[in-house]
Ligand SMILES: Nc1ncnc2c1ncn2[C@@H]1O[C@H](COP(=O)(O)OP(=O)(O)OP(=O)(O)O)[C@@H](O)[C@H]1O
């Protein structure tokens with residue numbers, strides 16, 4: 001449209017610099033609120049997805065514990081809630097050719113070296129043949145001796161354990177001493193087994209020590225083709241035939257991860273929406289100053305109309321005004337939001353490594369665009385009102 | 399030849415809550431090209447109403463108005479706006495220049511509306527010269543000018559699109575006698591060069607510059 005309207009809008013904003021800046025400040029705050037909340041949310045999602053391990057797709061089968069859902073991870077052993085050897089064989093048969101790994105787990109006291117403090121850690125008992133399929137080592141070698149064990153990387157760091165170190169299991173080493181043959185790579189929190197702070201022993205050693213032959217805490221199925229949902233239903237169909245008395249609870253790690261991400265996505269949206277409230281406040285102030293601008297310039301508008309400016313021209317002039325405030329405020333807000341996002345991430349997530357990401361770029365773009373849209377939307381009614389003033393009324397009031 | 403303005407039995411009624419106000423009733427007259435006319439009458443008699451109708455700022459309640467042969471009723475708002483822009487020049491008592499624009503931009507404004515873009519200043523400079531405004535003032539803003547100078551700028555703005563008619567509502571009402579006289583001399587000069595001019599005024603000495611006077615009393619031509 002006509003460049004002269006652009007000129008007039010610019011000059012009018014400059015003439016009323018203070019109030020234009022205040023309106024801009026509102027938009028700046030709105031954009032900063034929305035975008036920095038978005039950045040925080042994105043950071044949260046990244047942090048969670050980084051710490052939840054993605055060690056391939058797996059399905060976890062646990063004994064059915066009645067109505068409620070199951071907690072994730074190994075957890076303690078309850079005598080009457082165990083999977084039987086028969087359960088395991090059934091699972092193994094229906095999921096073939098996928099690998100089914102029976103898992104023993106318990107919490108146990110232990111000591112590293114002489115006179116050291118007691119440590120309490122999870123002990124997993126796994127068939128040695130299956131371990132290489134589930135766990136990667138960062139040092140040492142896999143263990144297939146009942147006198148050996150593997151330890152998680154956090155465990156190794158925290159207790160200064162190296163390949164070759166010895167760990168006494170049980171209070172006062174009542175269950176004997178195991179030699180560490182390898183350190184397991186960091187694996188993060190996982191739905192199947194969380195090994196970072198744990199000790200992994202052979203199933204034989206575990207069964208002999210705790211007398212739990214043929215009783216498993218869970219069975220982990222490694223799904224090779226990624227179709228975890230089908231494996232889950234197959235197992236449920238086979239083992240939970242009796243609807244009233246279910247045998248197992250089956251967790252689809254992939255679906256659960258997706259649910260977790262969705263939940264965080266929802267939280268991010270919700271938090272951003274709270275930021276949106278400040279945008280509404282900013283919109284109201286834009287609306288206000290636009291109405292002021294229209295009321296002050298009733299006469300000028302009347303003259304413009306009487307000497308040949310169409311309604312649309314008047315409208316354009318005011319939309320430009322709202323647009324200039326919106327674009328400047330939103331872009332300034334976007335820039336500040338990056339700084340604010342940096343600050344909040346550093347403060348609340350203790351890290352800023354998730355700042356430069358595509359999702360943050362989208363969040364910033366959306367925030368800035370939203371700010372501009374809000375300004376334009378709030379400028380529409382005042383602009384419309386200005387365009388539809390009766391030029392006679394406007395020039396009559398001297 | 400078609401008259402520039404033709405009013406045929408025109409009435410204007412303002413419907414108000416306290417009762418209808420008949421500002422004009424059954425007015426008929428014609429203005430020929432090149433005429434210089436004064437409209438006189440007591441306050442509230444309907445002079446401004448008449449001028450606004452001639453200027454297509456308003457439409458009559460009944461009767462027909464023709465501007466350069468075009469009937470203005472039933473025209474859309476945009477069409478009326480373009481008619482004002484291209485065929486009519488307005489001059490107001492309070493000058494009504496745009497304070498945010500400089501003198502050249504003010505004068506160019508109707509031309510920019512017509513072109514739809516910013517235009518160069520050649521024509522504005524030429525027109526400002528014809529209304530005798532010093533060139534040193536061209537880049538000033540209106541509020542830095544005297545009343546007489548502002549009115550000259552307003553006249554230049556009214557002339558920029560070569561209108562058929564100049565409509566002036568009390569153009570000297572806000573000026574001292576001497577400045578008023580110089581503005582009227584300018585008007586006379588413009589009329590001699592071919593402009594059709596209609597001036598609303600209370601002042602008989604202003605009316606004396608014109609060739610014909612239309613008197614209005616209580617919304618009727620007397
Ligand atoms: N927009 C309007 N709404 C309602 N009534 C109006 C309007 N414009 C004019 N009138 C009424 O119409 C009548 C004529 O008004 P108008 O302004 O034409 O008078 P005028 O001759 O120009 O007076 P003055 O010399 O004081 O300017 C007056 O009674 C006025 O109150």
Ligand SMILES: [Mg+2]
Nearest residue numbers: 445446447567
């Ligand atoms: Mg009047």
